[in-house]
Structures are given as structure tokens and as C-alpha cells.
Amino acid sequence: MKQGPDAAGHFGEFGGRYVAETLMPALLELERAYRAASADPAFWEEFNAVLRDYVGRPSPLYFARRLTGAYGGAKLYLKREDLNHTGAHKINNTIGQALLARRMGKTKLMAETGAGQHGVAAATAAALFGMECVVYMGEEDIRRQAPNVQRMRFLGARVQPVSSGTATLKDAMSEAMRAWVSRVDDTFYVIGTVAGPHPYPAMVRDFQSVIGREAREQALKQAGRLPDLVLACVGGGSNAAGMFFPFLDDASVRLVGVEAAGYGIATGKHAASIGGGQVGILHGSKSYVLQDGDGQVLNAHSISAGLDYPGVGPEHALWARTGRVKYVSITDAEALEAFEDLTRLEGIIPALESSHAVAEAKKLAVTLPEDGLIAICLSGRGDKDLDNILAYKAKESRA
């Protein structure tokens, strides 16, 4: 199962490099550079040292006793990516890509961001390594995620507002790709998820796989066994890819990816690309895409800005196709309920993204025996979401 993509970046029929010719030489150069770095033990030594000393890894695998009691079934373990420096898993990837950029002699970083978590993580890596950084962010997300915008600015990044389309992550990524075309000589584009053209999906997965490698070892050490079930939320899919990848060959471990159902798949207002989309080509790769009958990309909806994206990484598309990973979806309301459960019962305020995975655990815990074990990737912390949740609740109570 743990097969990388083929030489041209295909995961089965998915993936590839669907970009303008102007970008192709840069992608080929990036692929060569990543392949060389990947084969160099010194690169990984430095990566691991920064993750340990700066990010604070390994993150704990925490047994959530009270949540387990409330959900009434299998033991629930949380992989605490929320405890990473900057508060989410995104930093694992930006450290990796910034190190690669430095190795390639690039001095400028650029990134797209939805919730702002990846933007903050990219700005943080840029500050750490003394690089310039520009972050493309939709105006709607700038409004929804004001604290992260300020954080990026304090870190020295320039936040470039994007007003096209729905002014969210999809449009920020389109604008970042446009900008990259004109800066391709000296700028490294730090993509925040396992989407985009080859080699990004494989590279980001590799940098994020530290999550699953640690979780696997920790489960064996702490519980004496592998989990029965591993859960992670899926927008573009980077925390899920990193969590799942090291478990792919463990046939006894069920893997479940949780997409955002928004108001419900049937309403059309959702972000479940696998559950409610079709195969298509967006932002450089072939995967599942939310689109209309004429191949125009639709706007996604999720209460969680980080899942509010109409595409998904191509390797997830392959895992869905082969059945190795099962993809389900959770509504805004279910995610909020899980957010409140975890906050009250464990004193952990989860990101709305991660709350989707917790909500699926609430459904599945009772289907397993009490000695069963579920590992949930708690991909980030929820402080950034408080304004957004209050606004949602105010709207609901008026309705």
C-alpha cells in the first residue's frame, strides 16, 4: 500500500502535474531537489532536530478518559498536534519545505492559506530561517480569521488579500499559482496540503507522516497494541495523509477520513469532495472535485475554514478508490457538538477542523468493544475559531 506516486506523480489515475508550461520546469526542478534531499540522511536529521527542539515533538498520544466515558465504547486516544508550536500540524510541513527551499538557494517563500493555520506556519518558518514570506488569503477568510492575520503580520509576512470568486481558500490558491508564475525564479511556493501538482502531494505527506509514525509507536508503547481505528479530518487532507500513511500496511487498522458535510451533503452546501464530488482537475492535480455538470468548480461550504475547499489530495482519491481508507462526513452542527464535548470533558479546545474527527469518534465508539482503541488526530487547537463559533451560535439562536 505504501507506494509513492509514479515518476510523473500519478497515484493510480489521480495526481499528476496539470499546470501551465511556465511552471513545469520549476516543478521538475523541485522534484529533483526533493528526491535528492529525501535520500540525504543529513536533511532528515536537521528536519527532525527542528521538529524536536522548536516544534516540540513528539506530540503526546493522550488517553481521553472522560471523553471515552461519555462516548461509551472504545478507548479514545488523541494525537495532540494542537500542542505543536503554532497550534496545529501545519508547522511540520512548513519546516520541511523551508529547509528544502534553503537547500535550493531560494530566499523567498509564498503560501496560500484558508483558516490561516498554514499561513501562520509558513510565516513562522520564514521568520525562523530569515526568509521573506507572502501569504495569499481570501478576504472572507481574513474576516473570519482575524487573529491569524495579525499573527502572520507580526511574524513579518505580508498578507495579500484575494477578492476573486468566493474569496476563500480555493481562490487564494488560484491567486498564489498566478503569482508563482511571475516569481518562479527566486520564490519557493509552500503548499499547505497534500494537493497541488506533483511533487507536492507526496512531499507534504512525507513531512506530515511524522504524525502517524509517532502515533503508531506511542500506541504500541502505551496500549501495547495498534489502534483498531484511526480517524482524521480531511479538507485538502494533509493531517489525515500524515496520520494514515504509516498505518497503511497494518491490515488490522481501519482508517477513516472525515470530510465536512456542512449543512448536509444533500443541501449542496458542503465540502465533501470525495463524498459529494466527481473526478476532476483542479490546482494542478486530478482528484475528486466539487463541480457542476459543465466542469466548473463549485464553492465549498464548511463552518471550518480549514476544510472549506472543493478539492482533496490525489492520494486520498486513490485510497478511496481502493477502499483502504473509508471516507465519511460530519455536519457543521455535529462538529460543534463534538467541539463542546471535548472542551467541557477534557479541557481541550479543539480546532473546528479536528472537531469533525472527534464527532465521527462519537458515532463509532459505541460500535467497538470497551477494550477497543481509537486514535484521533487532533490536528489543531480551536482558539482561532471562537469568534466564528460565537457568530454561528448567534445566527442559529436567531433562526
Place this chain on the structure above:
Amino acid sequence: MNRITLMFEAAKKERRKTLVGFLTAGDPGMAVSERNMLAALESGVDLLEIGVPFSDPTADGPAIQAAGARALGAGATLGGIIGMAGRLRAASDAPMILFSYANPLFHRGYERVADEAAAAGVDGFLAVDLPFEEASEFRALLAARSLFFIPLVAPTTPEPRMREILSDAGGFVYYIMVKGVTGLRAEAAPDMKEHIEALRRCTKLPIAAGFGVGNGVQARAVAAHADAVVVGSALVEAARQGRLESLVRELSGALRG
């Protein structure tokens, strides 16, 4: 013989450079758009690029982004655009290509699109985000119907890669003059000449150069090196402002004069 090849051969005999014009189909609505396309052909566009609007135009600047949004807002569809191409073909013998992003073509089905386009009298396709490596299936389907898949070459494309891209290409080569998205620029690309010379070493096909050209003076400067000049954003804007025909005449005149 394909109309594209015939047109370039005729222009070569007449020792003139040609004008490739791009307009977004369906902007601001299908009926006006069709009239604009015909007017462009009648005023001097030698080869028409019929732009298929896409929701996420990652290679386009503000003018063509906005035109695409207007077209989609007015209900433009790929099926409707191929129908328009068929009507344009009934009125004109000029070569026409469809200029699209990959997903609308993929979603409708490469084979179906190739069949429909051939039946409508379209001469080829240009797919912005379908580079050489991903294009083999669509290229083969087009070739089987005697349609060209027009290759794109950028200023970042090294010569060995040019050779690969052009190894079995037909029609013409589209040279993207600048590292950037579509749209007007005041300055000409400084390295255009050497890149076009490199292209000549790799292919005998006519070379059309585009991105950033908006007036007769710029067109003439590009035509000093290329066989054809592509104008897109400027035509889209001119059409919006009701001065499409005068701009086409200016450009066309500059290439003949």
C-alpha cells in the same frame, strides 16, 4: 489540409505576419459574444482563439478572469460554445481553435469533446494546464480527427524540453513571452528574440507569440521575430468598451504595413 496550416502558408507567400485573436466565449452573453467573434474575424483576425471560461483560471490576469466570470454568470457552457463555433464556421473559413483549461474538457470527456469539435469545424485545441506530460490521451484523440493540439512554450522552458514538446506537434507553436499571467504590459519581453531563435532551432512550425500585447506598436515589435502575434486581454477589454473592430484593424494594419 488543416485550415491553420493553409492560413500560415498563405501568409508566408504574401510575406505578412498574422493576427491571432482571443475572445472569451459567452462574454457578456452568448449572442453578443458570437457577434463579437464574427466582427473580429471580419475586421482582420486571421486565427480565432475561442476562450472557454473556467471558474479557476490560474493562468489568467484580471481582464480574462473578469470576462470568464461574466460569461459563466450569463450561463456559458462548453456545449453551447462548441455550438457557437459551428455557427462561426458556417460564416467563415478562418482557422479557429478552442482555448480551455483542462477540467471542462475532461469533465465532458476528451473523446466526446474531440468528436463535437471536429463536427463543428474547429481546427484545434489549446489547453493551458495540460502540459506535454498529461496531454497524450487528448492529443491522440485530436490527431485521429486531424485536429491540432497546439503546444505552449514558456520563457522558462529549456531547449531540450522544447524539443520534446515539439517532437510531433502540428499547426503552430504558442510562445508565452513573459513569466506571468495574461494581461497587458508596457514593456516588451527583453529575452523574446533569443527564445524565439531557440524555438526556430527546434521546429519548423510557425511561431505565434503572445501575453502582454495590446496595440499596433507592440504587435509590430513582436512580429519582427514571430510569425503571428496573439492578442487576448486587450481584445476582451476592447469588446467590453465597444471598440473591438477598431483595435483589430489597428493590430492587423500594423502587421501588414
